[in-house]
Structures are given as C-alpha cells and as structure tokens.
Amino acid sequence: MTRVRDLSEEQILERIVPLLPRGNATLLGPGDDAAVLAAPDGRFVVSTDVLVEDRHFRTRWSTGYDVGRRAAAQNLADIAAMGARPTALVTSLVVPGDTELDWVTGLATGLADACAPVGAGAVGGDLSGGPCLVVSITVHGDLEGRPPVLRSGARPGDVVAHAGVRGRSAAGLALLEAGLVRTPLSAAPLEVGDGVLLEDAWERLVAAYLRPEPPLAAGITAARAGATSMLDLSDGLLRDAGRIARASGVRLDLDAGAFAADRDALRSAARAVAAATGLGDPGWGPGNADIDGLVGRWVWAGGEDHGLLATFPAGAQLPVGWSAVGRVHAAGEAGVGAAGPAVTIGGALPADQPGWDHFSA
Amino acid sequence: MTRVRDLSEEQILERIVPLLPRGNATLLGPGDDAAVLAAPDGRFVVSTDVLVEDRHFRTRWSTGYDVGRRAAAQNLADIAAMGARPTALVTSLVVPGDTELDWVTGLATGLADACAPVGAGAVGGDLSGGPCLVVSITVHGDLEGRPPVLRSGARPGDVVAHAGVRGRSAAGLALLEAGLVRTPLSAAPLEVGDGVLLEDAWERLVAAYLRPEPPLAAGITAARAGATSMLDLSDGLLRDAGRIARASGVRLDLDAGAFAADRDALRSAARAVAAATGLGDPGWGPGNADIDGLVGRWVWAGGEDHGLLATFPAGAQLPVGWSAVGRVHAAGEAGVGAAGPAVTIGGALPADQPGWDHFSA
Numbered sequence: 187m188t189r190v191r192d193l194s195e196e197q198i199l200e201r202i203v204p205l206l207p208r209g210n211a212t213l214l215g216p217g218d219d220a221a222v223l224a225a226p227d228g229r230f231v232v233s234t235d236v237l238v239e240d241r242h243f244r245t246r247w248s249t250g251y252d253v254g255r256r257a258a259a260q261n262l263a264d265i266a267a268m269g270a271r272p273t274a275l276v277t278s279l280v281v282p283g284d285t286e287l288d289w290v291t292g293l294a295t296g297l298a299d300a301c302a303p304v305g306a307g308a309v310g311g312d313l314s315g316g317p318c319l320v321v322s323i324t325v326h327g328d329l330e331g332r333p334p335v336l337r338s339g340a341r342p343g344d345v346v347a348h349a350g351v352r353g354r355s356a357a358g359l360a361l362l363e364a365g366l367v368r369t370p371l372s373a374a375p376l377e378v379g380d381g382v383l384l385e386d387a388w389e390r391l392v393a394a395y396l397r398p399e400p401p402l403a404a405g406i407t408a409a410r411a412g413a414t415s416m417l418d419l420s421d422g423l424l425r426d427a428g429r430i431a432r433a434s435g436v437r438l439d440l441d442a443g444a445f446a447a448d449r450d451a452l453r454s455a456a457r458a459v460a461a462a463t464g465l466g467d468p469g470w471g472p473g474n475a476d477i478d479g480l481v482g483r484w485v486w487a488g489g490e491d492h493g494l495l496a497t498f499p500a501g502a503q504l505p506v507g508w509s510a511v512g513r514v515h516a517a518g519e520a521g522v523g524a525a526g527p528a529v530t531i532g533g534a535l536p537a538d539q540p541g542w543d544h545f546s547a
Numbered sequence: 548m549t550r551v552r553d554l555s556e557e558q559i560l561e562r563i564v565p566l567l568p569r570g571n572a573t574l575l576g577p578g579d580d581a582a583v584l585a586a587p588d589g590r591f592v593v594s595t596d597v598l599v600e601d602r603h604f605r606t607r608w609s610t611g612y613d614v615g616r617r618a619a620a621q622n623l624a625d626i627a628a629m630g631a632r633p634t635a636l637v638t639s640l641v642v643p644g645d646t647e648l649d650w651v652t653g654l655a656t657g658l659a660d661a662c663a664p665v666g667a668g669a670v671g672g673d674l675s676g677g678p679c680l681v682v683s684i685t686v687h688g689d690l691e692g693r694p695p696v697l698r699s700g701a702r703p704g705d706v707v708a709h710a711g712v713r714g715r716s717a718a719g720l721a722l723l724e725a726g727l728v729r730t731p732l733s734a735a736p737l738e739v740g741d742g743v744l745l746e747d748a749w750e751r752l753v754a755a756y757l758r759p760e761p762p763l764a765a766g767i768t769a770a771r772a773g774a775t776s777m778l779d780l781s782d783g784l785l786r787d788a789g790r791i792a793r794a795s796g797v798r799l800d801l802d803a804g805a806f807a808a809d810r811d812a813l814r815s816a817a818r819a820v821a822a823a824t825g826l827g828d829p830g831w832g833p834g835n836a837d838i839d840g841l842v843g844r845w846v847w848a849g850g851e852d853h854g855l856l857a858t859f860p861a862g863a864q865l866p867v868g869w870s871a872v873g874r875v876h877a878a879g880e881a882g883v884g885a886a887g888p889a890v891t892i893g894g895a896l897p898a899d900q901p902g903w904d905h906f907s908a
Contacts, residue, residue, distance in 0.1 A: 213590060214695060217794075219628040219779050220594035220688065222695050225586035229574060232670070233581035234685060236639035238677040267580040278597035278639070278683040309593070316599040318678050322639040324595060324685035327581065336579050418580050433578075 190290060191283030195313050198290065202311075205294040209307015211273035211328065221309035223274050223326060230273070231327040231334060233264035239319035247362050247369050248396055250289035253321060254296020255397040260420060261325035262300065263400035263492040267418040269335040269409025270327030272402065274307040277323050280316035293321070296397075304402055332409050339414040340434035340497040346512035347504050349404035350493025351394055352423065352448040353485035357455045358388075358395030360484070364462040367392045388455055400492040407505035408496045416496035422487040424529050424536055427495060431517075431528035434497075439530045440512035449481045456480040486536065551651060552644030556674050559651065563672075566655040570668015572634035572689065582670035584635050584687060591634070592688040592695060594625035600680035608723050608730050609757055611650035614682060615657020616758040621781060622686035623661065624761035624853040628779040630696035630770025631688030633763065635668040638684050641677035654682070657758075665763050693770050700775040701795035701858040707873035708865050710765035711854025712755055713784065713809040714846035718816045719749075719756030721845070725823040728753045749816055761853040768866035769857045777857035783848040785890050785897055788856060792878075792889035795858075800891045801873035810842045817841040847897065 190198060203216050214222035223230070237243055237257050248256070258275065265272040277297065281290060297308050306325075340346075361367045367388050400418070408416055415434055419426045427438045456477045459465075465480070466472030497514055498504060517528075527535050551559055564577050575583035584591070598604055598618050609617070619636060626633040638658065642651060658669050667686075701707075722728045728749050761779070769777055776795055780787045788799045817838045820826075826841070827833030858875055859865060878889075888896050 214697075218695070218697050218699075219625040219777075220592040220631070220686075220695075222590055222592050222629075222690070225589055225591050228586055228589060229583055230586050230591055231581040231583050232635070232637055232685075232687065234637040234639050234671060234673050234683075236641060236673045236675050236681075236683065238641055238675050241676060264580040268583075270581070274593070276593055276595040276685055278595050278685075280597060280599055280681055310595060312595050312597045312683075314597050314599050315602060316679065316681065320597075320641055320677065320681050320683075322595075322597065322673075322681075322683035324593075324637055324639075325581075326593065329583070334575060334579070334581075334583050336575075338579075416580075 188287040189283065190281050190285050190287055193287065198287070198313060201287065201291055202294045205291060205298055206308035207298050207301050207306070209274050209301065209309060210305040212307040212309050215307065216310045221274070221276070223309065225328065227329060227331045229329055231265055231268045231270045231329060232324060233261060234322065234324040235261050235264065236320060236322040245319070249370055250292030251296040252396040254293035255300045257321045257323050258297045258300035259398045259400050260490070260492055261323045262304065262306065262402055263418040265325055265327035266400060266402040266405025267416050267494055268327065268329070269332055269405055269413065269416065270329045271406055272304050272306040272325060272327045274309045275301065275323050275325040276309060277311040277321065279311060280314050280320035282317060282319070283315055285319065335409050335413050335416040335496070337415055337417050337430050337433035340430050340436050340438070340514050341414055342436055342514055342516040343500045344414055344497040344514040345500060345502065345504070345510050346438055346440065346514060347496050347498055347508040348493055348511045349401040349507045350419070351491050352445060352493060353452055353481070353488050353491065354391050354394035355398060355490045356484040356488025357452050358391035358393065360459045361388050361392055361455055362395065364459045366458055366462055369396070391455055395490065398490060398492045401494055401507055404494055404505065404507040408494065408508065411498065411505045412502055413496040413498055416494055419491055419493045419495055420489055422489045423495070424486050428528040430495065430497065435517055437515045437517050437528060437530060438512055439515055439533060442531050444509065444511040445485050448485050452481045452484055453477055549648040550644065551642050551646050551648055554648065559648070559674060562648065562652055563655045566652060566659055567669035568659050568662050568667070570635050570662065570670060571666040573668040573670050576668065577671045582635070582637070584670065586689065588690060588692045590690055592626055592629045592631045592690060593685060594622060595683065595685040596622050596625065597681060597683040606680070610731055611653030612657040613757040615654035616661050618682045618684050619658045619661035620759045620761050621851070621853055622684045623665065623667065623763055624779040624855070626686055626688035627761060627763040627766025628777050628855055629688065629690070630693055630766055630774065630777065631690045632767055633665050633667040633686060633688045635670045636662065636684050636686040637670060638672040638682065640672060641675050641681035643678060643680070644676055646680065696770050696774050696777040696857070698776055698778050698791050698794035701791050701797050701799070701875045702775055703797055703875050703877040704861045705775055705858035705875040706861060706863065706865070706871050707799050707801065707875060708857050708859055708869040709854055709872045710762040710868045711780070712852050713806060713854060714813055714842070714849050714852065715752050715755035716759060716851040717845040717849025718813050719752035719754065721820045722749055722753055722816055723756065725820045727819055727823055730757070752816055756851065759851060759853045762855055762868055765855055765866065765868040769855065769869065772859065772866045773863055774857040774859055777855055780852055780854045780856055781850055783850050784856070785847050789889040791856065791858065796878055798876045798878050798889060798891060799873055800876055800894060803892050805870065805872040806846050809846050813842045813845055814838055
C-alpha cells in the first residue's frame with residue numbers, strides 16, 4: 187500500500203493530473219505557474235469553499251472519491267446559484283503523510299466525475315502535508331452574457347421556488363451517525379416506489395449526504411427565465427432563505443404544504459433514527475411528535491442539500507425542475523412591524539431552526 | 548481577548564470584509580454565492596497555493612499579518628510569472644476555535660497590504676474551524692492581451708535573467724531557527740550600507756522570509772520585453788531553473804559570478820548561524836568552507852524568495868529590475884550527452900541541492 191509520504195509532491199501530481207478533466211474553457215491546463223481560462227463575455231464568476239476532515243466529512247464514512255464529488259459539487263452549486271455555467275476549478279489539498287495514495291487519486295476521480303457532466307475542467311492545484319485532510323476548492327463560471335442573479339433582487343409579489351432535494355442530506359447524515367447505514371454504499375441504489383422506503387432508499391439518503399448532486403442546469407434555466415434572486419442552499423432552507431430576505435429587504439413566506447411530500451418520504455428514516463438514538467419516552471419510544479420534529483428539522487434546517495432557492499416574477503412560468511414553495515412579501519407585512527421576521531411559514535414565525543454554523547456547532 | 552469560537556462565522560466575516568480591498572477589476576465583491584470579476588481580454592489566469600501551520604509558517608515567528616502578506620505575495624508571484632497583472636484573490640481559511648480574532652483580522656490586513664500596490668481585490672472566501680491554521684489562496688490575473696509566458700519557451704542562446712532577492716528568505720529562516728532574531732520585527736528596518744551587516748540587516752533577511760515582496764511589476768515588464776519563458780522561484784533557484792530547462796528541453800547554465808554579491812551579503816548571517824548551531828569543528832568552530840557551504844545552500848537551494856527567473860532572446864535589452872545570470876544551451880551540449888543535466892553552474896554539475904519538497908522535508 188503506497189502512502190503519500192513515500193512519494194514526492196511531483197510524483198503524486200504525476201498520478202493525479204492525468205485523472206483530471208481538461209474542461210471546455212481551458213486554454214492552458216496544469217503544469218505552469220498558473221492556468222489560463224477563457225472568459226468569453228469579458229467577465230467571470232469565482233467562489234471558494236473548504237472541507238475539513240472531522241468537521242465536514244469523516245473518513246470512516248466518506249471515501250476519497252466521495253469527498254472529491256462532494257467538494258466539487260458544493261462549489262459548482264455556488265456558480266449555478268449566480269446563473270452561471272461552471273467552467274473550471276482549482277484545488278488545494280492538505281494530506282497527512284500516512285494517507286493512502288488511493289485516497290488522493292480517488293478524490294481526483296471524484297472531482298472529475300462531478301465536473302464532467304457540465305464540461306468544467308480541473309486546471310490546477312497545490313498539495314501540502316498537514317495534520318488532517320483539508321480540501322479547498324475555488325470554482326469559476328461563465329455568465330454567458332447574462333447579468334448575475336444576486337441574493338438581493340427579490341421583490342414583493344415574486345414567487346419563491348426551489349430546485350433539488352430537501353432534507354435528504356441531513357437525514358442521510360443522521361442515518362450514518364445512528365449506525366443504521368454502513369458505507370461504502372452500493373454503486374447503484376435500487377429505485378423504489380413513492381412511499382415505500384426500503385433500506386436501499388436509506389442508502390439514497392446517505393448518498394445525498396456523501397455525494398450531493400446539485401441541480402446545476404436549473405441555475406442557468408432560472409437565470410434565463412428571469413429569476414430575480416437565487417442562492418445555493420448549504421446551511422439549511424430557513425437560514426438561507428433569510429439571506430435572500432435580508433439582502434432584498436423583503437419577507438419570504440414558505441408554504442408548508444409544498445414540503446409535505448418531502449417530510450412524508452423521510453418519516454421511515456426518522457422513525458429508525460429516533461428509535462436507535464433513544465428519542466422520545468424511555469418506556470414507549472418515539473411518538474409522532476418526535477418523528478414530526480426530526481423530519482421538520484431535516485427539511486427546514488438541514489444543511490448541505492445544495493438545492494437552489496430562487497424568486498421569480500409573479501406569473502412567470504417556472505422552468506423544468508423548479509417548484510413553487512412560497513411567496514415574497516414586503517418586509518413588515520402581516521402585522522409584525524418593519525423589524526419582523528425575514529422568513530415565515532404560512533405567515534407564522536418558524537420554530538427556532540438556526541441551521542448550521544461552523545463555529546457554534 | 549476575543550477568540551474565534553466566541554463568534555459565529557457571519558460575525559467574523561463582518562470584521563474581516565471591511566478590511567479587504569475591492570480591487571480594480573471587481574464587478575461584484577463579497578456577500579453573494581460568488582464574486583464577479585472583469586476579464587477584459589476574454590481570458591484570465593488562475594493559480595492556487597496553500598500555507599499550513601508548522602509546515603509553511605510558525606505562529607511563534609509569524610503574526611497573522613505576516614502570514615497574510617506572505618500567502619498573498621506568493622500567490623501574486625505566480626500570476627506575475629505568467630506575465631499577467633494580478634486582479635483578485637479569494638481565501639479559504641481554517642482556524643482553530645482558540646485562535647485570537649486579532650490574528651484573523653491581522654491576516655486580512657496583511658492580504659490587503661500585499662494586494663493594494665497592484666490594485667488587486669480580495670473578493671471572497673470561506674471560513675472553517677479545524678485543528679490547525681490553513682490559508683489557501685486562489686489568485687487571478689489579466690494578461691492584457693499578451694500571450695502567457697510559459698516555462699516551456701526557453702531556446703538555446705537565450706539569456707537567463709533574474710529579478711528579486713536571492714537566498715535572503717532561507718537565511719532569514721535560518722536566523723529564526725537559530726534564535727538569533729526575535730519577532731515581531733520592527734516596522735521599519737534600518738537601511739545599511741553595502742557590506743555592513745548590522746543586526747538590523749538580519750531583520751531584513753527575516754523580513755524577506757516572513758513577508759516576501761516578489762517583483763510583481765517585473766513579470767509584466769518581462770512579458771512586454773519578449774521573455775521566452777518565466778517562473779516564480781518558490782522551491783529554490785536550481786530546482787526551479789530545472790523546471791524551465793525540462794519544460795523547454797534545454798540546459799540552463801548559470802554564472803556563479805552573478806551571485807557573488809548575494810553570497811557576500813549573506814556571510815555575516817551565515818557565520819552567526821554556523822556558530823549558533825555548532826557547525827564545523829567542535830574545537831575550532833565553523834571554517835570558511837562551512838560558511839561557503841551554508842551561503843551556497845541559501846542562494847542556490849533556498850526556497851520562497853519568490854523572485855522571478857526568465858529567459859530573453861539573445862541581444863534583448865533586459866528591463867529595469869532584471870539582471871543576467873546565465874545562458875540557455877541545447878540539451879546535451881558540453882559533452883554530457885542528451886540526458887545531461889538540466890542546470891549547470893559555469894558548465895559544471897552543481898552539488899546536490901534538491902530544494903524544498905513538502906513531503907520529503
């Protein structure tokens with residue numbers, strides 16, 4: 187078994203670089219002091235995200251491949267959330283010397299598999315030893331002549347819409363933490379019918395956590411359809427919706443009914459997690475209120491689903507992949523005053539669901 | 548004293564973001580899912596570099612400000628080495644919870660001070676907790692309509708030229724490791740005359756390590772003057788010169804005389820380091836050969852000076868800030884065969900000076 191400390195940085199790069207996709211916008215790839223990328227409309231978008239071992243992933247659950255997929259996906263989602271097409275990413279990787287080389291090459295393959303469907307390249311990086319695994323990715327995108335879709339453009343009367351999955355990543359993480367699903371996952375989870383949640387469906391939830399698949403194309407279609415605001419849901423629906431609301435100076439009112447199917451689909455996993463973790467009355471086990479609470483937390487506050495939340499002008503036809511989940515109101519409407527809540531559910535204040543913070547967590 | 552664990556990520560960003568320069572090419576700065584940058588000629592260059600605590604810096608020597616300056620400088624140098632003008636950088640920062648907030652705001656000020664002279668912006672980032680400090684920067688640049696200057700363009704007959712300092716960073720690190728200079732440094736080191744090395748001059752060497760100042764403008768002037776190849780010297784002169792040689796399929800022959808003044812200027816520091824670290828004969832202390840060896844290692848193999856090495860067509864007038872240090876020969880000349888050395892000094896094989904490798908070190 188080869189470990190990274192047995193090789194020089196150049197030897198490791200010789201194994202990694204051939205695994206990486208060149209990308210459609212790449213004019214000069216890895217190997218020089220910098221890469222050169224095309225920016226056909228004279229602008230580009232850029233975002234960066236870092237994953238730290240034991241904080242954003244655990245090696246006992248995630249393979250190198252999983253971490254590569256996940257790190258790339260959450261970065262690509264930030265580009266999609268601007269309404270841009272991802273073009274290329276660069277990666278800084280910190281690896282302890284006893285890391286297996288296979289973990290590192292797996293990460294490169296995961297990056298490649300996440301980039302390939304959108305034609306993005308992996309065009310450079312840096313590699314260092316260190317006390318724990320750190321994967322820092324910077325990603326770039328092309329606005330294709332469109333204005334960027336900001337968080338600050340939502341207007342009263344707009345429709346709030348969502349693309350992607352909801353609550354699955356948090357449910358998958360809970361299943362892993364409860365020891366109910368073991369990794370590595372089977373490569374091809376079984377398809378199951380609506381409402382029938384088999385153990386294989388639990389694997390789908392875990393896969394949503396380990397290898398999220400953000401709806402990248404939906405970001406571009408939303409921009410084309412005139413979305414007035416948009417963001418990537420990384421810290422939980424309520425918390426991220428609040429960011430659009432505050433940036434736009436409006437209130438987002440979400441329709442609980444629009445999330446009923448998501449909650450129902452997660453109840454079987456929630457029952458299993460509640461039983462396994464001793465939630466509820468010690469004599470009787472978890473009750474319906476406990477299950478409802480858990481499912482609600484996953485859907486409203488669960489982070490890292492990496493769906494997209496956007497607002498569209500009233501009457502706009504939502505593009506394929508988007509569903510209406512609420513309405514934009516003027517701030518201070520609904521009798522709550524100008525300093526009222528940024529986000530409501532059916533007009534009411536949500537229960538306290540702050541979402542994920544990397545320092546208070 | 549405020550520590551980062553006492554604040555949320557958003558509260559920390561509220562302290563950092565106002566310290567960062569907007570930059571001349573920034574169309575949309577921090578605060579959304581991604582920043583938007585201008586790329587007027589329809590291309591941009593991108594590079595990334597990571598610094599890890601206790602591997603690239605030590606907090607007992609480097610303040611947060613120093614690390615910010617250094618991290619930005621070495622990234623900006625990669626852009627200059629392509630012949631491009633740095634436009635913007637993004638930063639991923641991993642900080643243990645007990646880090647003082649002042650360290651983090653100091654880092655932001657250091658980034659800002661490194662970016663400001665070239666008009667580059669600090670346009671985004673990500674922040675996470677973790678077991679040690681990690682600073683990963685991705686930097687972008689504008690080629691201003693010129694072709695990028697690659698490592699692969701050196702041709703036999705070209706002049707080899709250098710811009711920047713030589714051996715100072717390694718000498719400064721050795722002074723720190725020997726305990727001969729304590730940090731923090733005085734803000735304004737005294738200017739001293741040639742050949743007079745006072746303790747204040749040692750501080751200049753240490754400053755070259757803690758806060759390197761790459762000759763960023765020299766990268767652009769070299770590109771304008773028709774440089775055929777160029778790179779940033781981060782891993783040591785001989786090792787990095789070998790990269791140009793191999794990429795170009797040539798041999799670089801360096802002129803030892805061109806570095807004599809650098810070696811002389813470092814001898815006083817080398818004597819002090821040799822004496823402090825017990826180099827040489829236990830009874831007699833270090834001899835001239837020991838001093839020569841130490842100074843040679845600093846100049847030929849010392850990393851992180853972040854000067855620029857380039858080749859220019861024979862007869863080209865070198866721009867201000869560049870000095871000729873050697874000549875390009877066809878590979879295999881000088882009777883050493885086609886598989887001969889990539890770099891020679893005065894036609895002879897250099898002593899083994901491999902430079903810095905992050906895994907074997």
